[in-house]
Amino acid sequence: MDGIILMDFEEKDRDFFKQEKIETYLFRTSDFENLPVVLPEVKSIFFQMNSPEEPAENEAVPADLSEKIRDLVKNGTRVVGFIGPGHLYQLTGVIGTFPDIHLQESAAGDSVMVNPELPFNLLFDRYFDKIDFMYKLMPTPLGKDIWEIPSALDESWKIIAKSSDSYPVSLLIRKGKGFFWLLPWFGQNNIQVADFVLRDIFPLMELKGEEKETTDWSEREDYVFPEIRQLYRQKEEEREKYENRIKEIDEQIKTIRATEQENFIRLLKAEDRELKTTALNVFKYLGWTKAVDVDSYWKNVIRDKEEDIWLIEDSDQPVEASLRKDFLILVVIRSSKNWASDDECTLLQRFKGRRMQEFDNTKMKALLLGNYFNQQEPRLRNNPFSQFQIEEAEKDGNALLTTYDLFKAIKAEKEGLITREEIRRQIKEKAGLVQFDF
Numbered sequence: 001m002d003g004i005i006l007m008d009f010e011e012k013d014r015d016f017f018k019q020e021k022i023e024t025y026l027f028r029t030s031d032f033e034n035l036p037v038v039l040p041e042v043k044s045i046f047f048q049m050n051s052p053e054e055p056a057e058n059e060a061v062p063a064d065l066s067e068k069i070r071d072l073v074k075n076g077t078r079v080v081g082f083i084g085p086g087h088l089y090q091l092t093g094v095i096g097t098f099p100d101i102h103l104q105e106s107a108a109g110d111s112v113m114v115n116p117e118l119p120f121n122l123l124f125d126r127y128f129d130k131i132d133f134m135y136k137l138m139p140t141p142l143g144k145d146i147w148e149i150p151s152a153l154d155e156s157w158k159i160i161a162k163s164s165d166s167y168p169v170s171l172l173i174r175k176g177k178g179f180f181w182l183l184p185w186f187g188q189n190n191i192q193v194a195d196f197v198l199r200d201i202f203p204l205m206e207l208k209g210e211e212k213e214t215t216d217w218s219e220r221e222d223y224v225f226p227e228i229r230q231l232y233r234q235k236e237e238e239r240e241k242y243e244n245r246i247k248e249i250d251e252q253i254k255t256i257r258a259t260e261q262e263n264f265i266r267l268l269k270a271e272d273r274e275l276k277t278t279a280l281n282v283f284k285y286l287g288w289t290k291a292v293d294v295d296s297y298w299k300n301v302i303r304d305k306e307e308d309i310w311l312i313e314d315s316d317q318p319v320e321a322s323l324r325k326d327f328l329i330l331v332v333i334r335s336s337k338n339w340a341s342d343d344e345c346t347l348l349q350r351f352k353g354r355r356m357q358e359f360d361n362t363k364m365k366a367l368l369l370g371n372y373f374n375q376q377e378p379r380l381r382n383n384p385f386s387q388f389q390i391e392e393a394e395k396d397g398n399a400l401l402t403t404y405d406l407f408k409a410i411k412a413e414k415e416g417l418i419t420r421e422e423i424r425r426q427i428k429e430k431a432g433l434v435q436f437d438f
Contacts (some may be wrong), residue, residue, distance in 0.1 A: 137167070
């Protein structure tokens with residue numbers, strides 16, 4: 001049996017196939033330049049897409065990977081993808097741009113209708129109950145009896161499975177002599193499914209001539225009239241223009257994410273020093289011209305720094321003068337995998353009392369900004385503060401704020417639903433649990 005390539009799998013998955021005496025090469029998508037080294041010994045590539053979070057710069061899908069893989073497919077390579085949660089550009093970065101491909105999350109536990117044609121139904125009959133996640137792969141549903149989609153001369157589409165409401169959830173796209181096959185995500189069973197495809201499905205496809213007979217003979221080059229051939233060329237030119245435009249937009253998205261969004265996303269991921277640095281930048285973005293890092297301010301003084309940030313609105317006088325005359329917000333930064341502790345909340349009033357005495361200034365408020373439940377997706381996090389903690393903060397005139405609520409306020413400001421001035425006002429005036437009105 002020919003060797004195979006596993007892209008974005010794990011070492012244990014390569015070992016699984018090596019135990020089966022199959023020559024197996026393991027690659028990351030970022031290491032694609034080494035692919036030609038092992039070809040043409042392999043004709044099957046299995047890849048996993050499961051990246052709901054943005055990849056690190058050194059793990060991003062290279063811009064020309066899809067072009068290289070498409071060339072392989074045209075020459076007969078079979079590419080099978082397990083499509084987990086992620087982004088469309090991560091998929092097109094591997095298989096190239098197909099204007100009809102669209103990712104829409106399917107309902108958990110959705111049933112599927114499977115192409116009755118052998119051998120495809122064998123896979124879903126055996127592994128349907130192992131599906132962990134699946135996307136609807138096209139923007140519109142198809143009729144229940146539609147399993148083929150006409151396309152260009154060197155391309156044809158077969159629907160392998162549909163959701164209960166007739167959206168394709170598994171597609172086989174033939175291109176040249178090979179094909180792309182997009183499958184749902186079977187989680188830890190992906191490697192068993194890949195083994196079944198390699199050992200059982202591919203041989204049956206070869207027996208049926210599935211890989212040889214890609215189109216009706218009347219659509220082959222020998223029989224196509226010039227005007228139709230010209231239209232196919234036009235279609236390919238338009239596809240290339242579309243792909244180039246998509247690449248430009250992807251680059252714009254990448255740039256904006258890195259320069260404008262990433263700092264705010266770190267509110268939801270960062271801990272410790274990184275979280276404090278992020279919070280300082282966010283408060284400055286909101287308009288606090290004097291967002292002071294307390295550690296840096298006292299760097300030449302031997303003392304307990306206690307709170308993390310001072311927020312001062314008056315920018316016309318030195319910090320030293322503002323600490324004694326102006327309204328001051330003392331910010332304590334915390335992060336945790338769990339709820340806020342009572343000790344963290346009682347620090348607010350303790351630190352505030354000490355600074356009131358030290359600076360002879362009673363115009364102060366303490367704010368606890370916390371990235372709690374930081375291992376969970378933000379929208380699924382619980383309120384980390386108990387009712388007792390909230391009531392105590394209200395009595396003392398202090399505030400409790402999660403980084404997710406602050407992030408949502410900034411997102412709302414970007415959407416024009418609230419101003420930065422209004423966000424600052426609510427932080428300044430609200431006591432207890434701060435949740436923004438916008």
